[in-house]
Amino acid sequence: MLNALMCVVRRDLLLAFRRxxxxxxxLFFFIIVASLFPLGVGPEPQLLRTMAPGILWVAALLASMLALGRLFALDYADGTLEQMVLSSEPLTIIVIGKVIAHWIVSGLPLVLLAPVLAVQFDLASSSVAVLFVSLLLGTPVLSLVGSIGAALTLGVRGGGVLVSLLVLPLYIPVLIFGAGAVGAEVSGVGxxxxLLLLGGALAGAAAxxxxxxxxxxxxxxE
Known part of the structure; x- marks a missing residue:
């Protein structure tokens, strides 16, 4: 099963590299959304520090959701998905491999880029570290939960809009805990x-x- 998992991850990463x-x-969507807010609200440092957690997390959430349509759609269109379902390997292992590849392509770059974008919000180094950890825990949850919506809307006309309606309510707790972690660090609460709640959400979503x-x-x- 581990070999099958690695093959699925490697295959999806190669396909993503070709596209x-x-x-x-x-990535550009995340950068643009996160960079427009400081231009719109003005250069007041205290205001930017207060708004930064919510802005960066909402931008990461929306950017992650943009990539959900590519999770299964291409395999469904060319018949590869049907072969995966009929394969002797457990379908859950194949799903885990595809979700891991999806996170590496669309989630991990956001995690690595967020600390750089946080500089324009004048966040302290400790708050930037918490932002990094919260995204590192939260973005896999977004990919795992989003995979459910992507599977349920596969082949449905207007599936992009429908998947947003399905997964956005489920994303709200992750957004609250993720942005709340940075906000708590900024306010000195800790x-x-x-972060423990985000870790619990990740464990539950992974299971x-x-x-x-x-x-x-x-x-x-079918």
């Missing part, structure tokens, strides 16, 4: 509780989301 424009679109996604894919293929 670099899709990856760059997600971010430990928020449950692949099974739900696999069930959704079987329904879509």
């Amino acid at each position: 670099r424009s899709d990856v760059l679109t997600t 971010a430990t509780a928020h 449950l989301a692949p099974w739900a996604t696999a069930a959704g894919l079987r329904i879509a293929v």
Whole structure:
């Protein structure tokens, strides 16, 4: 099963490398959204520090959601997904591999880029570190939960809009805990509780989301 998992991850990363424009679109969207807010609200440092956690997390959430449509759609269109469902390997392992590749392509770059963008909000180094850790814990949850919505809307007309309506309510706790961790660090309360909640959300999503996604894919293929 580990070999199958690595093969799926490697395959999806190679395909993503061949479609670099899709990856760059997600990154540029994140950069543009995060950079427009300081221009719009003005240069007041205290205001920027207060707004930074919510702005950066909302920008990361929306950028991650942009990439959900590519998670299964291409494999569904060319028939590869049907072969995956009929494969002797457990479909949950294949789903986990695709989600890992999706996070590496669309989530990890946001995690690495966020501390750089945080500089324009005048965040302290400790707050930037908490932002990095919160995104490192939270963005995999976005990919795991988003995979459920992507599977349920596969092949449906207007699936891009529908998947947004399905996953956005489920993203709200992650957004609250992620932005709240940075906000708590800025206010001096400490971010430990928020980060522990994000870790719990990641553990729960990792345990449950692949099974739900696999069930959704079987329904879509049938």
